[in-house]
């Protein structure tokens with residue numbers, strides 16, 4: 001409860017802040033099937049924005065468009081006032097360092113050790129670092145996610161929760177300003193799930209990141225959200241705070257909340 | 263009157279049946295058309311893929327470390343298998359052909375004959391087929407699962423070109439490693455042949471090798487080596503193409519691995535057929 005209250009207080013501070021990521025009228029379809037029809041959202045500096053929605057509504061597609069993994073058919077994506085679609089390759093690469101993406105199942109490189117996994121983005125996105133600086137960054141990143149002793153293990157030796165943490169470490173290691181989380185707690189047990197939610201809040205505070213958290217896990221939304229949006233049928237169906245969603249008599253929102261409680 | 267009524271009653275039924283069968287027919291042809299266009303788009307995609315890979319191969323940022331690692335992995339994974347198959351090839355070839363040669367009093371031609379058939383045909387083709395089974399399927403499965411678990415996306419987000427890092431390195435490693443492995447298999451084949459010849463007769467190893475290599479000419483060796491580079495490239499391209507373009511579900515990993523072997527092996531034989539024709543024109 002105190003956690004929730006402090007979130008509300010933070011939100012009120014956040015409201016005065018400026019937008020850091022703006023998505024406008026995004027459209028994308030696959031093989032003639034429209035997935036996003038007209039999606040717009042704004043992420044403000046320093047906030048945790050949760051995007052709720054059923055499976056298969058295009059939540060992952062939405063954030064994949066932001067990092068250029070998918071190219072939208074129409075619409076604009078502005079990050080720090082730069083239109084991502086207007087950038088050339090080199091500029092895009094520089095922007096990528098500022099946007100961290102946590103993949104749904106971690107996407108750790110199976111054939112590499114944890115250390116090599118963490119080195120990968122460092123070597124490629126922060127080319128000027130010395131070997132010593134790299135090592136210290138790796139150690140710090142692993143400490144930040146509470147997993148100091150796994151450097152020489154292979155991903156297959158870790159549990160689901162540990163893999164998520166390592167993956168999170170690999171994402172924050174290049175000091176991103178925006179974090180995109182794709183279902184960070186899906187497939188985890190409730191305790192581990194809470195720990196990951198806590199970690200998301202810690203990262204928000206310590207690294208001063210602004211985040212979009214994609215989820216269909218209400219518990220995770222409750223613990224991390226400053227603001228919530230609900231995606232349905234390719235458009236943002238509703239936007240508001242957790243309290244507003246809980247009080248809402250919108251049938252779709254109700255269905256979602258009741259199904260989750262049961 | 264009764265008749266007319268019956269006919270009138272039957273008309274809608276006939277009409278429905280006709281519509282139904284026409285619809286069925288058009289559905290079928292549509293399906294065929296779709297299949298044909300699927301094949302064409304697949305073919306076009308493969309050409310685009312090869313084009314892209316070749317372009318990336320000559321880009322400035324070549325992933326040299328990953329390339330070396332792939333070469334090492336290929337050698338490491340296939341060496342035992344290829345040693346065994348190489349030796350067996352020589353052994354079997356010798357045991358099969360020795361009685362005939364003895365009958366004609368031409369036993370001294372045995373080493374030369376075995377060496378030529380190993381180097382020109384059996385060594386390259388059988389090694390390549392084993393290579394397709396081991397390395398081609400491995401590439402299909404590895405890249406396929408990297409695709410499904412979003413590891414390829416993760417690389418791209420780290421500003422790493424996955425074609426350059428994953429595909430170019432593997433395709434090139436396969437192209438360069440297969441010829442080396444084939445030469446190695448040839449050598450072991452000749453060794454196996456000597457062992458088999460020694461079961462019945464009595465030849466020293468050095469004499470056997472002298473006789474074997476004495477009969478190998480330029481025209482035996484060079485086309486065979488060029489051919490194996492092509493085999494390696496074909497297997498590398500097919501394996502990476504199938505893996506890299508795997509679908510989004512888990513089941514597509516198996517599909518990718520399987521079709522990498524099937525198509526890879528088939529193309530090896532096709533390339534071999536063409537290569538034999540071309541070599542034939544120059545002899």
Ligand SMILES: Nc1ncnc2c1ncn2[C@@H]1O[C@H](COP(=O)(O)OP(=O)(O)O)[C@@H](O)[C@H]1O
Nearest residue numbers: 030031035053054055056057058059060061062
């Ligand atoms: N790369 C792709 N190619 C084709 N279809 C895709 C692709 N990515 C997503 N889709 C389709 O888009 C829809 C939304 O997918 P997704 O964003 O993953 O849903 P979710 O909201 O569960 O994250 C699904 O129907 C999916 O099949």
Ligand SMILES: [Mg+2]
Nearest residue numbers: 059060104183
């Ligand atoms: Mg998803």
